[in-house]
Amino acid sequence: MTAGAAPQTVDPGQRELNPGAASRGTSAFRPDVEGLRALAIGAVLLYHAGIVAVPGGFVGVDVFFVISGFLITGQLVRELEATGRVSLLRFYARRARRLLPAAALVLVATAVMVVALGSVVDRRTFGGDIVAASGYVVNWRLAERSVDYLAEDVGVSPVQHFWSLSVEEQFYVIWPLLLIVVGLLARRFRWPARTVMAAGLAAIVVPSFIWSVVMSSADPSSAFFVTTTRLWELGIGGLVAVGVAVWPRVPKPVALALGWSGLAAIIAGALLLDESATWPGHLALVPVLGTAAVIVAGATRSAPAILGHRLLVWLGGLSYSLYLWHWPLLVAATWVWGDLGQKRGLLVVLLALIPAWLSYKLVEDPVRRIAQTRWTPRMTLSVGLNLTAVSVIAGLVLAIALPQENRTTTATTASGAAGLTLEDGRVAGLELQDSSDSIAPAPADAPDDVPRAYADDCVADPETTEPTICTYGDPAGNVRVVLAGDSKALQWADALDAVAKSESWQLDLATKSACGFADAIRTGFDDGPYEECQEYNENLLSELLRDPPDAVIVSQRHSTAFDADGDLTTAAMADGLGRTWETLEEHGIDVIALLDNPAPPETSEGEVYRCVAAHPAELSSCAFTRDEAIDRSGAIALRAAAEQSRDVDIVDMTDTLCEDTACPPVIGDVLVYRQGSHITNTYAMSTRVILADRIAPLLETSS
Numbered sequence: 001m002t003a004g005a006a007p008q009t010v011d012p013g014q015r016e017l018n019p020g021a022a023s024r025g026t027s028a029f030r031p032d033v034e035g036l037r038a039l040a041i042g043a044v045l046l047y048h049a050g051i052v053a054v055p056g057g058f059v060g061v062d063v064f065f066v067i068s069g070f071l072i073t074g075q076l077v078r079e080l081e082a083t084g085r086v087s088l089l090r091f092y093a094r095r096a097r098r099l100l101p102a103a104a105l106v107l108v109a110t111a112v113m114v115v116a117l118g119s120v121v122d123r124r125t126f127g128g129d130i131v132a133a134s135g136y137v138v139n140w141r142l143a144e145r146s147v148d149y150l151a152e153d154v155g156v157s158p159v160q161h162f163w164s165l166s167v168e169e170q171f172y173v174i175w176p177l178l179l180i181v182v183g184l185l186a187r188r189f190r191w192p193a194r195t196v197m198a199a200g201l202a203a204i205v206v207p208s209f210i211w212s213v214v215m216s217s218a219d220p221s222s223a224f225f226v227t228t229t230r231l232w233e234l235g236i237g238g239l240v241a242v243g244v245a246v247w248p249r250v251p252k253p254v255a256l257a258l259g260w261s262g263l264a265a266i267i268a269g270a271l272l273l274d275e276s277a278t279w280p281g282h283l284a285l286v287p288v289l290g291t292a293a294v295i296v297a298g299a300t301r302s303a304p305a306i307l308g309h310r311l312l313v314w315l316g317g318l319s320y321s322l323y324l325w326h327w328p329l330l331v332a333a334t335w336v337w338g339d340l341g342q343k344r345g346l347l348v349v350l351l352a353l354i355p356a357w358l359s360y361k362l363v364e365d366p367v368r369r370i371a372q373t374r375w376t377p378r379m380t381l382s383v384g385l386n387l388t389a390v391s392v393i394a395g396l397v398l399a400i401a402l403p404q405e406n407r408t409t410t411a412t413t414a415s416g417a418a419g420l421t422l423e424d425g426r427v428a429g430l431e432l433q434d435s436s437d438s439i440a441p442a443p444a445d446a447p448d449d450v451p452r453a454y455a456d457d458c459v460a461d462p463e464t465t466e467p468t469i470c471t472y473g474d475p476a477g478n479v480r481v482v483l484a485g486d487s488k489a490l491q492w493a494d495a496l497d498a499v500a501k502s503e504s505w506q507l508d509l510a511t512k513s514a515c516g517f518a519d520a521i522r523t524g525f526d527d528g529p530y531e532e533c534q535e536y537n538e539n540l541l542s543e544l545l546r547d548p549p550d551a552v553i554v555s556q557r558h559s560t561a562f563d564a565d566g567d568l569t570t571a572a573m574a575d576g577l578g579r580t581w582e583t584l585e586e587h588g589i590d591v592i593a594l595l596d597n598p599a600p601p602e603t604s605e606g607e608v609y610r611c612v613a614a615h616p617a618e619l620s621s622c623a624f625t626r627d628e629a630i631d632r633s634g635a636i637a638l639r640a641a642a643e644q645s646r647d648v649d650i651v652d653m654t655d656t657l658c659e660d661t662a663c664p665p666v667i668g669d670v671l672v673y674r675q676g677s678h679i680t681n682t683y684a685m686s687t688r689v690i691l692a693d694r695i696a697p698l699l700e701t702s703s
Contacts, residue, residue: 032298033067034316035307036291039263040064041319043270045352048330049345056273059287061164062233062280063266066291068168069237073201076179077241080193086179093377095172096384098320099165101367102359106324107134107391110158111398113328117335119606121444121613122155127399133162134391136169139225146221155606156334161327167230174204175238197242201235208232216281219463221525229280233288240292247299255302262293263304318353321360326352416670416686417656422693427655432664434620439671441682443613446674449681451493453509459490460512462525465535467543473500473507479699480506480549484517484540487678488596488634489555492691495684496553499692505699508549512536516556516634519583520576522568529562541583551590551699553651554581557599557677559637570637577641581648591648592698593638598629598654598663599677608665608673622665626658633677649698656687 040063047057075094080086107130114126132138142163178200186193212229215222223229240247250258269287277283297303306312315322326349333340333348340348371380420429441449453459458470472493473481483489483496490511500507515533516522517540524530544552554577563572581591600608601624611622630636635652642648657663657672657679665672667683674680 030298031308031313032294032303033071035303035309035312036063036067036266036294037316037319038312038314039266039307040067041315041322043266044323045326045349046346047270048327049349050340050342051346052342054270055275056270056277058275058279059266059269059273059284062284062287063291064164065168065230065233066237066240066288066295069171069234070241070292070295071237072172073175073197073238074241074244076176077194077197080179080183084187085183086176087377088176088180089377089381091172091176093371093380093384095169097368097371097375097380098364099169100384100387102321102324102364103162103165104134104387104391105359105363106328107159108394110328111394113332114158114398117332118158119155119335119610119613121446121610124399124444126157126159127395127397129157129159130395130398131392132395133159133166134388134395136162136166139163139166139170139227143222143225146225156331158328158331161323163225164230167227168234170227171231171234175234178204194242194245198239201238201242205232205235205239208235212284213281216278220278223281224279233280233284236288236292237295240295244299247296250296250300252300252302255297255300258293259297259303262290262297263307265290265293318356318360321364322352322356325355325359329355415668416683417667417690418686419668420656420690422690425693427690430655430659430664430667432620432623432659432662433666433669435617436619436666436669439612439616439666439669441671441680443609443671446607446609446671446680449671449674451490451681451684453490453493453511458509458511459487460515460536462513462515462530463532464512465532465539467510467512467536467540469543470509471506472497472509474504475506477504477506479504479551480508481699482508482510482544482549482552483554484510484552485554485556486511486515486558487513488557489517489553489594491678491681492553492555492594492684494681495688495691496695498685498688499695502692503696503699510540510543514557516558516573516577517552517554517580518556518561518573518576519579520561520573522558522561522573537580541580544584544589545587548587548589551592552584553592553594553695554638555594555596555634556638557596557634559596559634570640573637574640574644577637578644581641581645585645585647590698591645592695593642593648593650594695595638595650595652595654596634597657597677597679598624598626598635599632600624600629600663600673601632607675609671612665612671619664619666623662626654626661626663629658629663630654651691651694651698653687653691653694656690 040060042060043054043057043063044060045057046054047060051057076086076091079090111127111130114123118126129138129141132141138159139162142157142160179197182193182196182200185191186196208228208231212223212232215226215229216224247255265286269290273283273286294303294307298307329352330340330345330348333344337344371383375383417427420427422428453470456470458468460466460468469482473496477500481496481500483493490509493507493509493511497507499505512533514525515530515536517537519537521529521531521534524533559570559573560568561573561576563569584591608622612619615621635654639650642650657667663672668686670683670686671680672683
């Protein structure tokens, strides 16, 4: 499981009757299932509270997926066997009356919390999250964001926990339709309905499990959220429900062993697994099969008696509401206090019992009773759609209605580095600015203020190993320049494009996310060797040697690489850069090292643009020390490599970003930084005159 993974969810299904008993024409409440819910929500709450003794509490979601598959499939199977058909209208009406009232309440309350306590720069993103959560598709939005290099600094979403509710509801779009087909086949060919159901579920479970194992290893960030890697868990619960007539025949000693071993597997997963586990994947079999075993044991009344304890049954009944409320409250608490620690985290999840109980008593239960006794299925769905519309509107308002001072300014006074002057090649006029009537771009727009190469799809993603070269500047120019490196090289692309057009150069972009152009192995997104980067660089170097440009401009963020002993050192990165540069120079290709810009520190305020949004009248409080910022940047390795290669030229733009001792967040009414240590495109463009003054003479010697 990846660090900072999303919270897990509680099954939103009703407190179902015993499918085994129902198949005999009777019904019996399953307290052991409610106890399992309580165990799962307890694990999730402790995990999210940061309790170190429960590092694998995320297995709670797997428990709930199995329970949900069991309960809802049992409900559908009973209806199919009793009537010979499945009513989609009644099915979705039941889901609506159970899910939507409490969900809409929490989503609207969360929107209010974001306005009251959250950062203005997150409103647009979190508003979109609320809209996606309302439509139960937020898991796909989060999966996309998890691999979006430009979204790396987005805060934890207060509705992130809706991802697993989304997985469940997407499953329940597919499964009832499949059961309708099952019913038709069973009647047409007189096949045993449960046998056909089992085959249908197996057709979901087997490929989904295989895909879960494969994708969890190849792309764990996305695999955690997407529906396709989780369907098998719900399917296992469904298979248990389909086989409910068989389970009472299991000998009692075997059932007792299943019950206790299943319970032990769930608890062991919560206590022994941690975020280093690749999740979901084959390890998810532990809580999934453990849960299935307990449910099977319960069919013979052999589930561990502790699961039927009154407190656990009560907590299990409250679990959906408790789950909905605890995560937004935890996120809001971090906005107020920062890192909560174990004590505060535990206090917050305990306090979540209050709104959870009130929500259950005043919203969930009353609406469910009214809907069951007074509303037709059509009316229930109509009310549900209206509630969904309310939460969608709340998200849209949050996304659109930014305060005026945080909207993108059209002020003509913003000058950035264009307001600076050059004296003997040095920048003059840069001062710390403590306030501004209007800042461009607005802090809320900073993450989107990027070079157009991103929109042009001219950035190689982390998995890509084949270079994609895009041409800018003057395609007919008499000098060909290649910009290579990671996003810190790409941040200068539009400014270099403007320079290239004025100087009649062809500018080719050959950048890759988080991959500096060096014969060295750096860490990847999982902290292991970034092998795709090494292969990409080998292919790019071969391409450049086949069709040599006049010059290559390089820049990058990382300053360390793995040495022969497996340690991360600056020397290893400098040597790797030197080897690449030497090869280029030997083939008549000039190399220009554009030093990385000073890197802001990691602070409790978060990103620089977030600090600016929070302190618009105290901008100097967001400044940081120049020398320390240089030491944190990739400039250290670039300069060290250049000193070893006498033919390599250095271009240093630090004096356009920092004065003698400090680096201000706003210069000439232009916001300097966006995500991490990247500079905004607006500010980079404002440096183009100075950039041309420093680079043009170097390229004249290359032509």
